[in-house]
Amino acid sequence: MNLKVGSSISLMAALALSTTSCATVSEQQAEKTAEIQKPNIIYILADDMGYGDLGSYGQTKIKTPNLDQMASEGIRFTQHYAGSTVCGPSRASLLTGLHSGNSPVRGNPTWTDNRKPYDLQDSDITLGEMLKTAGYQTAVIGKWGMTEDRSFPEDKINPSMPNQQGFDYFFGFKYHHDAHYYYWDKLWENNSPYWLKENDYMNNKGIYTHDLFSNKAIDYIKQSDKTKPFFLYLAYTIPHLPMTVPEDSKAQYKDLGWPKRKMNTQGHYRNDKEGNVTYAGMVSRMDRDIGALLKLLKQQGLDENTLVIFASDNGHHYDNGFFDSNGPFRGKKRDLYEGGIRVPFIAKWANKIKPNTESDHISAMWDMMPTFCELSGADCPKTDGVSLLPTLLDNRKQEQHDFLYWExxxxxxxxxxxxxxxxxxxxxxxxxxxxxxxxxxxxxxxxxxxxxxxxxxxxxxxxxxxxxxxxxxxxxxxxxx
Incomplete structure (x- = not known):
């Protein structure tokens, strides 16, 4: 498949001089100018967060002021769907633009016919690979989960790793299992282990890995080459189990008279003792850090040339009804009823997306591939999606899906x-x-x-x-x- 860089016509091209050498310089300037004009893209993904967990989607107990402000400054979709009802296949759908009947990874690790993990292949075309053809810097920070074959020698480079799938930079969890611990002691930076030797993941002590992801995202934006657009896929692990968060994020929810929900602290998930305060604190901590990222974009003068998207990878898993995490919907994670697959989707792009708008357009995670293809000017690989730009920019008729499919x-x-x-x-x-x-x-x-x-x-x-x-x-x- 030929993925070419999309062409753009720039005023710089009209200033080319008649001599061959000057024309070459002008053409180079035109190409650089066209690249700068392409928008930066930040796609933020929460893990196991329900449709109803944000204030802008009806939440009354958990405070999410920054994401609510993002919704008021942009567009909020009410009929957006995840790629699947669990983490792995949902992320595969996002990365490849294919629904779970066509994507390469259709289940979580070992839920396969031979009970062995199935990873991304060399032949799979990801968002990272597509956007690189359009001149983008690309990064994934947080939970990858597309490299699950632990039999592959760690001293060799696995072709399913982010750096081999179109991402210039990777920092985070390689495996799903490791992401089940917020104080895990081994992350990855590109293809090398990144040790957190002070972390005690069995007792929730050390550096909270979510904070590292937020800090790395801030550093990435600050250090990016400002002459080229960037794509940042920020894959948070909040609010996936275990229920644990530093005490400062619990403070605003203590002493509110909430019912206590005792958690198992010694099982596979090393939960804090009380669940409800912890869950709210986790979501609010993520909201706080997204607010810091949005503030940085304005400080860096990037706000007007950056599309920021927030979504969740599937329905909620924790809530027993107290938070009403699935809103009006039936089911939750691992269901194909609406509560398992309908998720929040907020997009903000200053002076491009009309503020405080709402769309009932039926869309899905696999729409990101054609949307980002159109934004970047890249040739688009085969996809099950349709571009959402008409709805985002409110400038032409939106193509509709004939149907959406999940398995x-x-x-x-x-x-x-x-x-x-x-x-x-x-x-x-x-x-x-x-x-x-x-x-x-x-x-x-x-x-x-x-x-x-x-x-x-x-x-x-x-x-x-x-x-x-x-x-x-x-x-x-x-x-x-």
């Missing part, structure tokens, strides 16, 4: 789902399909499949034709070993 296969799987206009079809293995009319039943409480058999037949045909075969992700029941 998920863990203990209760395989499960498939299709969103077609206002219809939602959910099908469990060897069970009759369920049909919901989201225009009147956003909580998916009333299965109307028996009432609309022709609609079920039509959407089932879409579902059956949506996926491509994969050597390790077939639609058969799996038992994790």
């Amino acid at each position: 998920f296969n863990e203990r209760q799987g395989p499960i498939q789902a299709v969103r077609h206009q206002n219809w939602k079809l959910v099908r469990f293995y060897e069970k009759p399909a369920e049909l919901y009319d989201l225009s009147t039943d956003v909580g998916e409480k009333n299965d109307v499949a028996a009432k609309y058999p022709e609609t079920v037949k039509k959407i089932t045909k879409m579902m059956d034709g949506a996926r491509s075969p994969h050597s390790q992700f077939s639609l058969k029941p799996l038992i994790k070993q």
Whole structure:
């Protein structure tokens, strides 16, 4: 596949002199000017944060002033979907622009036919690779989770690592398992281990890794080459389990009379003792750090040439109803009902995106590939998405998806789902399909499949034709070993 740098016409080109040498100089200046005019892109991803966890999406207990301000200064989508209902396949969908029926990674580690992890391949084209062809500096900071094969020798460079998948800089967690600890002692910087020898991840002592990610993101923006645009994929681990956060982030939530939720402190997840105060503190800490990043963009004069996006990788996992993390929706993480896949999506771009706007456009994580292709001028690889620029910039008619597709296969799987206009079809293995009319039943409480058999037949045909075969992700029941 030929991924070419998109061409741009600049006024600098018109100033070229008639001599060959001067023309060459002018052409070089034109190319540099065109690159500067391409917007910086920052995509911030929360981990296991529900649709209802932000004030701008109805949250009343957790304070998120910076993300709420970002929504007021930009656009808030109300029908945006994650790539999957768990971390790994959702991130693969983001990186490749393919839904979970076509993407290379369709399940979390070892939820495969041979029970072995399946990683990104050399042939996969990522956002990083695409944007590099358009002259972008590229970085991923935080949770990668696309390199899970631990049998690969660590003294050799794994082709699924970020540096080998189009990212100039990487700092963070290589593996999903390691990201289950906020005080883990081994991160990665590019292809080399980054040790935090003072960290005691079994007792939650040392450096809180989330803070490192925020600091590295700030440093990356400060140190980036200002003559070239950059793409920063900031993949936070908050508010994924375990429930733990430094005490200063809990202060505003103590003594509010909230019900206590006792957490297991000695299991796989090394939780703090009390859950509700900790969860709120985690989300607010992330909000605080995103606020610092947005402030830096203004201080650096980058605000008007930077598109900032915030989303979550799937539905919530922690909440038992106290925070109403899934808002009006049914289900949570590991469900293909709305609570497991519908997520917040906020975009801000000063003087480009109209402030305080809301969109009910039906969109998905795999739309980022064509959106960023159009923004950067790069040729776009094969994708299941459509560009969101018409909606973001409010300047032309928005292309609509015919349907959105998901599949998920863990203990209760395989499960498939299709969103077609206002219809939602959910099908469990060897069970009759369920049909919901989201225009009147956003909580998916009333299965109307028996009432609309022709609609079920039509959407089932879409579902059956949506996926491509994969050597390790077939639609058969799996038992994790």
